[in-house]
Amino acid sequence: MQNLPVYVSILFAITTLLTVILFFKATQSSKTTLIILLVWLALQSMLGLSGFYSVTDTVPPRFLLLLAPPIILIFSLFISPKGRRFMDGLDIKTLTLLHIVRIPVEIVLFWLFVHNTVPELMTFEGRNFDIFSGITAPIVFYFGFVKKRLNKKVLLAWNVICLGLLINIVTNAILSAPFPFQQFAFDQPNTAVLYFPFNWLPACVVPLVLFSHLVAIRWTLKR
Numbered sequence: 570m571q572n573l574p575v576y577v578s579i580l581f582a583i584t585t586l587l588t589v590i591l592f593f594k595a596t597q598s599s600k601t602t603l604i605i606l607l608v609w610l611a612l613q614s615m616l617g618l619s620g621f622y623s624v625t626d627t628v629p630p631r632f633l634l635l636l637a638p639p640i641i642l643i644f645s646l647f648i649s650p651k652g653r654r655f656m657d658g659l660d661i662k663t664l665t666l667l668h669i670v671r672i673p674v675e676i677v678l679f680w681l682f683v684h685n686t687v688p689e690l691m692t693f694e695g696r697n698f699d700i701f702s703g704i705t706a707p708i709v710f711y712f713g714f715v716k717k718r719l720n721k722k723v724l725l726a727w728n729v730i731c732l733g734l735l736i737n738i739v740t741n742a743i744l745s746a747p748f749p750f751q752q753f754a755f756d757q758p759n760t761a762v763l764y765f766p767f768n769w770l771p772a773c774v775v776p777l778v779l780f781s782h783l784v785a786i787r788w789t790l791k792r
Contacts, residue, residue: 577680578766584673585610585769591670592777595663596655606773609638613772617765625747625763632746635768639776643783656784662714664781668731671703674774677767686761688745688754697738702731725789732782739775 589606596602613635616622622631646652678697681687689695709727713719742762745754761767 573684573686574680577677577684580673581677581769582766584670584677585766585774588667588670588774588777591663591667592781595660595667595781597658597660610769610773613768614765617763617768620764622763622768626749628749630748632743632748632763632771635762635772636776639772643776643780646780647783647787656787659784661785661788662710664785665706665714666710667781668702668706668778670774671699671706671778674770675700675703681761681767682757685757687742687759688757690753691738691742691745691759696741699731699734699738702734705731721789721792725786728782728785728789732779732786735775735778735782739771742771 589603589610592606593599593603616634622635624631646655675693675697678687679692679694682689682692682694691697693700705727709719709724713724741753742759744750744752745759746762747758747760751758762770
């Protein structure tokens with residue numbers, strides 16, 4: 570990671586902070602939520618800088634510490650009454666707009682591929698079509714919530730499709746990482762996410778994008 574141009578890290582750090590800001594706005598500016606997110610990012614920054622995740626032969630993989638806590642938290646929000654009340658208070662319009670961050674994420678992934686830290690299959694030149702979600706997010710936001718010309722079926726379909734695209738790239742990214750169960754990209758594995766600041770992608774950006782889709786799908790079905 571030492572030969573990586575600094576602008577790649579800067580753009581990704583800005584993208585992560587934009588994701589946090591948009592989610593913070595969607596929570597009606599909940600200070601508790603912001604503090605939790607910032608503390609989580611600070612913890613993951615220290616672990617990433619220390620090289621904690623670069624040790625990939627442990628069982629279970631240390632990488633689980635990036636993904637497991639957010640996934641468990643999301644699950645707990647859906648099964649608890651307090652969590653569902655929290656989701657009911659989220660602004661769906663802002664959660665929809667949040668997906669624009671997937672455009673700079675795709676640009677960063679392409680740059681990481683060029684510098685040999687992620688495989689081509691994780692980019693829009695490979696198996697990653699997630700940039701579609703970022704490009705269409707402002708369109709869905711405008712016509713769905715500003716002009717109100719998109720019905721709930723269209724909103725539901727868009728969220729389901731984009732959720733599928735997210736699951737696709739996350740699956741490929743995990744199976745391309747240098748873990749004992751690696752299946753793809755042995756010549757150029759996914760190593761960038763093991764280091765700061767790119768470990769923020771699985772630790773923060775992906776969970777917030779995932780949660781935004783799940784909340785929007787729940788909101789659409791309830792309506």
